[in-house]
Amino acid sequence: MRSYLVRRLVGMVVVIFLxxxxxxxxxxxxxxxxxxxxxxxxxxxxxxxxLRIRLGLDQPIIVQYLTFVTNALRGDLGTSLFFNQSVTSxxxxxxxPSIFLALFSLLVALVIATxxxxxxxxxxxxxxxxxxxxxAMLAASVPSFLTGLIFQRYLATDLGWFPVSGYGSPDADxxxxxxxxxxxxxxxxxxxxALILRFTRASMLDILGEDYIRTARSKGMRERRVVxxxxxxxxxxxxxxxxxxxFALLVSGAVVTERVFNLPGMGNLVVNAVLRRDYPVIQGTLxxxxxxxxxxxxxxxxxxxxxxxxxxx
Amino acid sequence: MAGSAASASAxxxxxxxxxxxxxxxxxxxxxxxxxxxxxxxxxxxxDIGGMSVRNRLTPPGEGGYLLGADAxxxxxxxxxxxxxxxxxGIGLGVALLSSAAGIWIGLLAGFFKRLDTPLSRLIDAMxxxxxxxxxxxxxxxxxxxxxxxxxxxxxxxxxxxxxxxxASTLVIRELPYVEAAQALGTRTPTIMITHVLRxxxxxxxxxxxxxxxxxxxxxxxxxxxxxxxxxxxxxxxxMVNEGRQFIDNAFFLILFPGLIIAASVLxxxxxxxxxxxxxxxxxxKET
Numbered sequence: 001m002r003s004y005l006v007r008r009l010v011g012m013v014v015v016i017f018l019x020x021x022x023x024x025x026x027x028x029x030x031x032x033x034x035x036x037x038x039x040x041x042x043x044x045x046x047x048x049x050x051l052r053i054r055l056g057l058d059q060p061i062i063v064q065y066l067t068f069v070t071n072a073l074r075g076d077l078g079t080s081l082f083f084n085q086s087v088t089s090x091x092x093x094x095x096x097p098s099i100f101l102a103l104f105s106l107l108v109a110l111v112i113a114t115x116x117x118x119x120x121x122x123x124x125x126x127x128x129x130x131x132x133x134x135x136a137m138l139a140a141s142v143p144s145f146l147t148g149l150i151f152q153r154y155l156a157t158d159l160g161w162f163p164v165s166g167y168g169s170p171d172a173d174x175x176x177x178x179x180x181x182x183x184x185x186x187x188x189x190x191x192x193x194a195l196i197l198r199f200t201r202a203s204m205l206d207i208l209g210e211d212y213i214r215t216a217r218s219k220g221m222r223e224r225r226v227v228x229x230x231x232x233x234x235x236x237x238x239x240x241x242x243x244x245x246x247f248a249l250l251v252s253g254a255v256v257t258e259r260v261f262n263l264p265g266m267g268n269l270v271v272n273a274v275l276r277r278d279y280p281v282i283q284g285t286l287x288x289x290x291x292x293x294x295x296x297x298x299x300x301x302x303x304x305x306x307x308x309x310x311x312x313x
Numbered sequence: 314m315a316g317s318a319a320s321a322s323a324x325x326x327x328x329x330x331x332x333x334x335x336x337x338x339x340x341x342x343x344x345x346x347x348x349x350x351x352x353x354x355x356x357x358x359x360d361i362g363g364m365s366v367r368n369r370l371t372p373p374g375e376g377g378y379l380l381g382a383d384a385x386x387x388x389x390x391x392x393x394x395x396x397x398x399x400x401x402g403i404g405l406g407v408a409l410l411s412s413a414a415g416i417w418i419g420l421l422a423g424f425f426k427r428l429d430t431p432l433s434r435l436i437d438a439m440x441x442x443x444x445x446x447x448x449x450x451x452x453x454x455x456x457x458x459x460x461x462x463x464x465x466x467x468x469x470x471x472x473x474x475x476x477x478x479x480a481s482t483l484v485i486r487e488l489p490y491v492e493a494a495q496a497l498g499t500r501t502p503t504i505m506i507t508h509v510l511r512x513x514x515x516x517x518x519x520x521x522x523x524x525x526x527x528x529x530x531x532x533x534x535x536x537x538x539x540x541x542x543x544x545x546x547x548x549x550x551x552m553v554n555e556g557r558q559f560i561d562n563a564f565f566l567i568l569f570p571g572l573i574i575a576a577s578v579l580x581x582x583x584x585x586x587x588x589x590x591x592x593x594x595x596x597x598k599e600t
Contacts, residue, residue: 141582142575143530146553146572152560252531279453290438290441290442
């Protein structure tokens with residue numbers, strides 16, 4: 001157990017280090033000088049030189065790399081060229097909608113996927129099972145912007161059930177801001193329910209074939225109790241790991257969903273950064289998201305380890 | 314792609330595929346979409362270039378426009394078919410390029426113990442970046458052209474192929490016939506290609522089919538965000554993006570491109586699932 005933990009932590013440190021390296025290399029891959037690229041074609045040579053010095057581009061590449069890594073580890077991800085603020089603080093102001101959108105949509109996905117997944121596994125091979133598997137595939141195939149735009153057009157604009165877009169007025173209170181996340185969360189939740197549904201179904205199928213389920217049934221236990229108490233309790237553990245796996249999916253979907261509903265989150269920020277060639281913001285977002293992904297997956301793996309007594313490493 | 318699988322074990326493959334009518338239907342539908350995109354513009358059935366202010370935003374079914382006309386009065390069906398060539402082309406290009414790169418990385422990692430740890434960690438690190446996020450960063454760096462979008466998405470999906478190739482190689486490498494070939498003095502590259510690669514083509518093919526689908530979704534997402542291919546190049550994603558301006562009075566401009574993306578991705582995924590079940594019956598039982 002301890003050696004497993006040590007191995008996982010060392011692996012995590014290596015991966016985070018590689019993530020930083022990739023993020024560093026990516027921006028250097030851009031053709032031409034980063035400073036003149038960032039300033040655009042109208043910049044004078046003096047301005048370019050000044051920015052080069054500010055960014056430390058006059059230093060040897062290895063010094064630049066080491067500075068970048070040590071700064072990043074201290075939480076300094078550079079300065080946004082557009083906002084002229086530290087990338088960390090720009091990201092922090094955009095975190096709220098993104099975090100709550102991710103949490104709510106995960107909740108929506110679990111509420112949709114878990115019961116259907118259990119039911120489909122229980123009725124394995126039936127028409128209903130095939131229909132739920134096919135609809136899961138459909139949910140994963142419809143681009144989230146299409147779902148989002150359909151909901152926005154019909155549920156928000158026409159029926160007025162939800163706010164059409166945005167995050168409320170600047171002085172909107174917390175409840176009002178969250179109200180603006182309902183429709184985006186449903187949109188994103190539907191897309192992400194697909195993977196969870198298939199995973200729930202598969203792990204339920206595994207469990208339903210176990211000996212202790214047969215034992216419970218042979219004792220004459222009511223079927224409802226067998227499925228909900230014995231099977232679900234054990235199938236729930238592997239479902240935790242899928243939450244870690246959906247994280248990447250959630251972020252990718254959130255970028256598009258935030259754009260559809262014009263939410264001032266990190267996804268919208270990074271798209272604007274791409275359009276403005278604000279490389280430090282792009283780089284910073286990549287690092288933060290990848291580090292989160294690594295941490296979330298470590299957390300779910302450890303949770304799995306704690307909850308499932310049979311797993312020994 | 315099905316052609317190469319068929320040549321590997323043609324009778325068995327088709328028998329298994331025809332035992333699953335839903336897979337066959339999905340496969341046929343996907344082929345129909347591809348054929349329509351290639352053939353309809355060639356046959357001149359759709360008049361893509363014709364702009365007319367008078368016919369702008371004509372609703373579907375009116376004035377001879379089966380799926381309506383866009384903001385420039387161009388036939389939407391014709392636009393969809395031409396855009397489809399680009400969208401499908403990008404999907405196919407990404408599937409091929411990421412497979413080619415992923416096969417080499419995976420074979421090297423699986424075959425040489427010393428390369429395994431560094432390559433595997435690199436794969437882990439690459440997969441920590443969510444696909445759209447990494448793709449749009451890459452496009453921001455390379456610049457948005459069709460070739461660069463294919464390159465960016467191929468970089469995003471290469472680790473998925475590499476991971477599967479590595480895992481399969483690790484298994485095959487230990488089999489007696491590989492050992493026998495080594496004992497006979499067969500050169501390592503020959504063993505890697507003729508003994509290992511040829512036996513792991515099915516999982517690669519299945520994964521490539523899924524990547525084809527994911528790449529089309531990702532391309533549509535990038536174009537929708539306005540950071541994909543040049544906005545003047547019609548793809549299904551750029552068409553949705555253009556249509557957003559008319560969301561209130563011409564929703565079909567969004568709906569039809571969106572639906573054809575969904576149809577292509579769905580049929581590809583069902584075909585991929587069917588392929589997996591057909592090529593590896595052991596997996597079919599589990600999922």
